[in-house]
Amino acid sequence: MEYKYNLAKLQYDKEKLEELIARQNRRVGQVFPKRLETQFWRANLERAKDNINQYVWTGVLAYFILILLIIPGDYWIIEQAYFAHDFIHCLAGLANGALSLLMLYIFAHHQKLKPYFPHAAMAVVFWSVISMSWLTMTVHTPALKHQAMMIICMIYILGYILTGVKPVQMLWVGLTAAVVTLLMLFSLYVKFDAMVMGRVLVGSCVFGFAISKMLCTRERMIFLSMLRADVSEKIHRIHTAELLHLSQHDELTKISNRRTFDEMLDTCYEQAKRDESALSILFIDVDHFKNYNDFYGHQKGDDVISSIAKTIKNAIRHMDFVARYGGEEFVVLLPETDAHGAYAVASNIYKAIDRLEIPHAKSSVSSHVTISLGITVFRGEDLSKEDLLSIADQALYRAKQLGRNQIYYQSIRAAHVA
Incomplete structure (x- = not known):
């Protein structure tokens, strides 16, 4: 405003x-x-x-x-x-x-x-x-x-x-x-x-x-x-800045959108390959969100998405990046972060969401809103960005398969073997 x-x-x-x-x-x-x-x-x-x-x-x-x-x-x-x-x-x-x-x-x-x-x-x-x-x-x-x-x-x-x-x-x-x-x-x-x-x-x-x-x-x-x-000129700058902000951020959650995430992933991916440093990716999904929307209504569903986005943003470090990936999915980039560091950040996010205690009567895993998290870590392997995202998405899918409301780590090596 x-x-x-x-x-x-x-x-x-x-x-x-x-x-x-x-x-x-x-x-x-x-x-x-x-x-x-x-x-x-x-x-x-x-x-x-x-x-x-x-x-x-x-x-x-x-x-x-x-x-x-x-x-x-x-x-x-x-x-x-x-x-x-x-x-x-x-x-x-x-x-x-x-x-x-x-x-x-x-x-x-x-x-x-x-x-x-x-x-x-x-x-x-x-x-x-x-x-x-x-x-x-x-x-x-x-x-x-x-x-x-x-x-x-x-x-x-x-x-x-x-x-x-x-x-x-x-x-x-x-x-x-x-x-x-x-x-x-x-x-x-x-x-x-x-x-x-x-x-x-x-x-x-x-x-x-x-x-x-x-x-x-x-x-x-x-x-x-x-x-x-x-x-x-100042008016023009404000209009330009606002248009740029709108093009880079999700209107509902006010965090970065998919387009900005793709640009940031390009930067972090190239930096990890150049510096031979670790880049961790977290995929986050709200458990049984469709049931929540159907039962409580889309307005309440939007409120939940906004609250979760704000909570994730507050739970990560200043060097990390969060974006709304689509629907009820979020993605977090953790530059220069290995598996232990990524798990620690994922735990912070998981606990912060849990402390919200947003009632969810139609969830089969808890009485309040929960999330599932998938983690993978890139260390400069001969792997495209698309394949890297696919492995992170596999980690999230595996967390859902195992009953949701949990964190699952999928290594790139194990994904290749599979």
């Missing part, structure tokens, strides 16, 4: 996810419940850290190419009168950018620092905006100041896209950085166009926020689709 509960729960989860996907498509209200919202942003942060780790060398190459493009260009456009001052600021800006990206990588890569990655990412963006604004606004060459606007815009957009931090949190960080930057430039009496700078800072922050929100909408849909696919 546990699989049915798990299946029902997964079906419910899938329906809820499909409902969320529909709402996401319609943009109706708050899409994610709190638990799922937390899970989404945790996954988003992990994805951001993985991307930084995975593409770090690509980033290094891209930044190196950027340096090769910027430095010669700055070299030629800087006015000669301010060359040393402005060129040093240019180099400092490039070094500052490299340091900021390195800090992101360190917090994304090292296990002990990973939990602090979102805080580090917001601190890096805050620092980058302020420091790069000061470095670029304090140069004297007008062309470099114009270039600063593009750099600041890039910092904001990369901060939103690269870090995986919630857009609202990054918006507050960006706006705070913009205010601090303007106050710093005013307090240091830096010459700049406050209107243009304010538009660049606030505009870049809001623009990055809008892009981030659109990307998050797409990421939410992907996240929901992945969750739904994962749930569907």
